[in-house]
Amino acid sequence: xxxxxxxxxxxxxxxxxxxxxxxxxxxxxxxxxxxxxxxxxxxxxxxxxxxxxxxxxxxxxxxxxxxxxxxxxxxxxxxxxxxxxxxxxxxxxxxxxxxxxxxxxxxxxxxx
Amino acid sequence: xxxxxxxxxxxxxxxxxxxxxxxxxxxxxxxxxxxxxxxxxxxxxxxxxxxxxxxxxxxxxxxxxxxxxxxxxxxxxxxxxxxxxxxxxxxxxxxxxxxxxxxxxxxxxxxxxxx
Numbered sequence: 031x032x033x034x035x036x037x038x039x040x041x042x043x044x045x046x047x048x049x050x051x052x053x054x055x056x057x058x059x060x061x062x063x064x065x066x067x068x069x070x071x072x073x074x075x076x077x078x079x080x081x082x083x084x085x086x087x088x089x090x091x092x093x094x095x096x097x098x099x100x101x102x103x104x105x106x107x108x109x110x111x112x113x114x115x116x117x118x119x120x121x122x123x124x125x126x127x128x129x130x131x132x133x134x135x136x137x138x139x140x141x142x
Numbered sequence: 143x144x145x146x147x148x149x150x151x152x153x154x155x156x157x158x159x160x161x162x163x164x165x166x167x168x169x170x171x172x173x174x175x176x177x178x179x180x181x182x183x184x185x186x187x188x189x190x191x192x193x194x195x196x197x198x199x200x201x202x203x204x205x206x207x208x209x210x211x212x213x214x215x216x217x218x219x220x221x222x223x224x225x226x227x228x229x230x231x232x233x234x235x236x237x238x239x240x241x242x243x244x245x246x247x248x249x250x251x252x253x254x255x256x257x
Contacts, residue, residue: 062241062243071250072250072251073146073233073249073250073251074185074248075248076243076244076247119185123242123243128190128197128198129242130243132184133184
C-alpha cells in the first residue's frame with residue numbers, strides 16, 4: 031500500500047524488545063478505536079480494538095491502552111519480531127458514524 | 143482465508159482517461175467501503191454501501207467519481223476523467239455489521255498513477 035511516507039513518525043526497536051506506539055485522537059465523542067498494521071503492498075490489517083468503556087485490552091503479544099482524559103491511545107507490542115515491521119495506524123469512530131478516521135501512522139522498524 | 147480481491151493491482155493512465163477499479167467483497171459480506179490513501183491526506187473514506195445501496199458518498203468528488211455495486215459480488219469505483227491528483231492507492235473493505243472495525247477486511251488496493 032501507499033503508506034504515508036516522508037513525514038511518518040518512525041520507531042526503531044531491537045528484536046525481542048517491547049514496542050510502544052502512540053496515537054493522539056481528535057474527537058472526544060469517539061467511542062471505538064482500532065489499531066491497524068499495514069505492510070508494504072497490502073491493505074490495513076486489523077490488530078486490536080477497544081471501546082471507550084475500557085482503558086486496557088490485551089491480545090496476543092499486543093496491548094492497547096486508552097486514556098480518554100488526554101485523548102491518547104497506545105499500542106504495546108511485546109517481544110517485537112522482524113515480522114512486526116510495518117506502518118501502524120490508529121483509527122477512531124464516533125457513535126452513529128460509519129466512518130473510521132485514521133491517524134497519520136507510525137513506521138515501526140525491527141532491527142534483527 | 144477469505145479475502146477481499148481488488149483489480150487491477152496497479153494502473154498507470156494518462157490524464158483524461160477513464161479508470162475503473164473493481165472490488166470483490168468476501169462472500170456474504172453486506173457492507174463495502176472505499177478508501178483512498180495518499181501521502182498527504184492519509185486514508186480517507188470515499189463511499190460505502192450496505193446491501194448494495196449507497197449510504198454515504200460524501201467523501202467522493204461527484205463530478206468525476208462514481209461508485210456502484212452492480213451485484214453483491216462486485217463493487218466498482220470509476221473516475222472519468224482522471225487527473226494527476228487522483229494518483230493514490232484505492233482500498234476497498236468489506237464486512238458485516240453496523241460499524242466498520244473488527245470483522246472488516248481490507249483488500250490489497252489498486253495503486254493508480256495518472257500522468
